[in-house]
Amino acid sequence: MDFSLAPDQRLMQESLARALAEKVPLDRVRAYAADPNDAAGDVWSLLVEFGLPGMLIPEEFGGLGLSLLDAALAAEALGAAATPGPFLGACVLAPLALRLGGSADQQREWLPRIAAGEVVTGAAIAEPVAGARDGAGVTVSGGKLSGKALFVTDALSAGLFVVADGDGGLHLVRGDAPGLSRYAMTTIDLTRRLGELQFDKVPAEPLGEVLPRLRDAGWTLLAADTLGAAGTMIAKAVAYAQERKQFGRVIGSFQAVKHMCAEMAAELEPARSLVWYAAYAFDEAPEEASLVAAHAKAHLSEIGRFIARTATEVHGGMGITDLLGLHYWFKRIGLDRQLLGGPERVRRLAAQMQGLAA
Known part of the structure; x- marks a missing residue:
C-alpha cells in the first residue's frame, strides 16, 4: 500500500513553488502589503494559469475535478511563498459550496466562470464557525x-x-446586489485581504446545507497554509544560522542554536501527514473528515506559533526587521491560527464531535 503522494501531485506542487519563487518574490509581497489598492492581478493570473480556481470544479464545468488533497498541496506552496491575493474563498470555499450545495442552474451559471478565473468569489462564514463578535451575524427573512x-x-x-x-x-x-456594503478590515496579515460585509435586506439565493463541509475544508486548507509558511521560516532560520557569525564562528555551530532548529523540524515534519490525511479524508473518508480537520487546524495552529517564534529568535534582532521580511510569514501563521476559529475553540468542537463535551 502506497501512502505517498502521486507523481503528478508532487510535480504540480513543485511547479507551482518554482513559479511563485520566480513571479512572487519578497519584493512583490512587500509591495502588495504596502498598497491597500493592489489587487494582485498578476498573482491571480498566475493562479488561473495553474488552474487553481478550477481545481475542485468538475470537468463538465471547465474545472480540473481534483481533490481537496490537491488543493492542500497548492495551499502549502502558497503559504511557503506568503503569496498575496485570493485563494481560500475563491479557489476552495465558494467552488465547494456551489459544487456541493448549488442548484443545477447556479452551477451552470457560476462554476465555468469561476474555473476560468473570470470572477473572484469571497466567503463569509466566520460567525457560525468561529463564533460571532462585535455584534456580527446575518439573519435571513423572505429571501433577503x-x-x-x-x-x-x-x-x-x-x-x-x-x-x-x-x-x-x-x-x-x-457582488453588485442592492443593499450590500463592503468595508476593509485591518488584520495582522497584510498578504491577504479580509473585510466586513453589511447587509440591508440584500437579495440572496439559497444554497444547500453544506456549511460543515466548508468548515472542514477551510480548517484543512488553513493548516496546509501554516505548514508551508512554517517550513519557509525553518529554512530561513537554518540558512541564517549557517552564515551569521558570532565569536568567530557561525551561530549554527552552537549547540543551543542547533537544538532550536532541530526542535522546529521535529515538530513540523510529523504534522505533514496529519494535514495530508485531513485533506484525503475530506473526499475519501467523509465520516472522519470533521474530526481530523479539527485536529489538523488545532495542532498546526500551536506548532505554527512555536516555529514562528523560534525561527525569529534564531535570527536575533534581524528577525523583526522589515528588511528581512520574516514577519510576513510570522503574521500569516498568526492569521491562520485565528481564522475560522482558534485552536481552543476548534478543540472544544472536536470534543463535542466525540461526545466528550456538551
Whole structure:
C-alpha cells in the first residue's frame, strides 16, 4: 500500500513553488502589503494559469475535478511563498459550496466562470464557525439578508459571495446586489485581504446545507497554509544560522542554536501527514473528515506559533526587521491560527464531535 503522494501531485506542487519563487518574490509581497489598492492581478493570473480556481470544479464545468488533497498541496506552496491575493474563498470555499450545495442552474451559471478565473468569489462564514463578535451575524427573512459578516475573504474585490447566516444556512450573494456594503478590515496579515460585509435586506439565493463541509475544508486548507509558511521560516532560520557569525564562528555551530532548529523540524515534519490525511479524508473518508480537520487546524495552529517564534529568535534582532521580511510569514501563521476559529475553540468542537463535551 502506497501512502505517498502521486507523481503528478508532487510535480504540480513543485511547479507551482518554482513559479511563485520566480513571479512572487519578497519584493512583490512587500509591495502588495504596502498598497491597500493592489489587487494582485498578476498573482491571480498566475493562479488561473495553474488552474487553481478550477481545481475542485468538475470537468463538465471547465474545472480540473481534483481533490481537496490537491488543493492542500497548492495551499502549502502558497503559504511557503506568503503569496498575496485570493485563494481560500475563491479557489476552495465558494467552488465547494456551489459544487456541493448549488442548484443545477447556479452551477451552470457560476462554476465555468469561476474555473476560468473570470470572477473572484469571497466567503463569509466566520460567525457560525468561529463564533460571532462585535455584534456580527446575518439573519435571513423572505429571501433577503440583514446584518453584518466579519473576516470575509476578498470582501472588496469579489464579484460573488457565499454567505452563512446565524443558523448555518448558506446563501449566494452577487457582488453588485442592492443593499450590500463592503468595508476593509485591518488584520495582522497584510498578504491577504479580509473585510466586513453589511447587509440591508440584500437579495440572496439559497444554497444547500453544506456549511460543515466548508468548515472542514477551510480548517484543512488553513493548516496546509501554516505548514508551508512554517517550513519557509525553518529554512530561513537554518540558512541564517549557517552564515551569521558570532565569536568567530557561525551561530549554527552552537549547540543551543542547533537544538532550536532541530526542535522546529521535529515538530513540523510529523504534522505533514496529519494535514495530508485531513485533506484525503475530506473526499475519501467523509465520516472522519470533521474530526481530523479539527485536529489538523488545532495542532498546526500551536506548532505554527512555536516555529514562528523560534525561527525569529534564531535570527536575533534581524528577525523583526522589515528588511528581512520574516514577519510576513510570522503574521500569516498568526492569521491562520485565528481564522475560522482558534485552536481552543476548534478543540472544544472536536470534543463535542466525540461526545466528550456538551
